[in-house]
Amino acid sequence: MDSLVMSGWSVASPFGLGAGPFAAGLRAGRRPVSAPGAGPFGQACVIPGFDIPAVLGAKGTRAMDRATGIAVAGVGMLLEEYGGGLTDRPENVGLVLGTGSGSVQSIIDFTRESMTGEKPYYVDPARFPNTVMNRAAGQSAIWHRLKGPNATVAGGAATGLLALNYASRLLRRGRCETILCGAVEEFSEHRSWLAWNAGHRDEPLGEGCAIFLLEPGENAARAGRRPLATVLGSRFAAFGEQEEAGRSLAGCVTGTLERLGLGPEDVRLVVPSGADGVLGQQERLGIGDALGPASDKAEWLGCRDVLGDLAAASAAFQLAAVLAADEPAGSVALVTTVDRDGVTGCTVLRLEEGAARAGIAA
16 A cells, blocks of 8 residues: 555644644643642643533534543544545545543543432433443544544553554555544543542643544545655554563664664654653653664654643644654654553654644744
8 A cells, every 4th residue: 555644633732722722832832731620630731711512512512521522623623624525435434533441520420420319320311422432433423424434442641653553554454545543531620530549640631632634645645635744654562560661662663663764863853752750761761772872863842741641642642743843844753652551662754744734834
């Protein structure tokens, strides 16, 4: 198959709706935080003023959870800007969406209602779909009439890269012609307490989604869409102890670059996950071991220190940061991830459209 390219993207971030606000906010480097209802952290990075009925309309949104609303809005923004002709053949358009546990708020609220409601434990059946992990992906496809393969991927901080890899496999096996892929995470006080009690207290929590239009290069050219980046390859591995994460990641990076015929000196941009504590140290060590002296010459770009802990959406926002970067066409970007549950990996991209990728002036 022809090379796979990202030919469109959309972002709903704590900087607002759209790629423009995200790119500008990332360049400014100031963390957008709000305090109300942030739970034990005292602050959170949430999408400012995001109200589901206001964004999507009142019809069909009464029982929609926040994660689903964010995902539906993100897919809608992408289709509106880049999706000309896509929905003419909806059976050929797939959707792969990454998530953590779905809507934590909905799961806990529904479970509590089933235990505390009036006997025989009446619950609102309209809210039950919000408790399943594939709610956001399924509803996004239904809302926008996408009838191709529909999949939900959950893999912790690595979710965005795993979703991109899964989407690439669907395309290469001919399951669809074009696919939307990305990840979503919602903020809620319930999620903040779960993170706090699990000991993950270094960064405030964030929310948002990043969605990418992935297709063969020839399809993009035929539809008049400009390639923004070419997906060159990915590799993943597992580790047992946190102290093994660096060696595991170094193997992923070295193996991927060798398979692609690239050297460490070819990597111009590095976008790490910025994990906290030992994992973050191991990630930096792994990248340094794989790239050697070239790691000091590459540009490093962080997301977590600006957007907070985005959990399952972390790697998707790292990919978005690559598209927002003001790097020349032809630059090779390395995106890495390490997850607390023992997954590490990387994805290598080649940028194609320079500053025009962000859709705004540099």
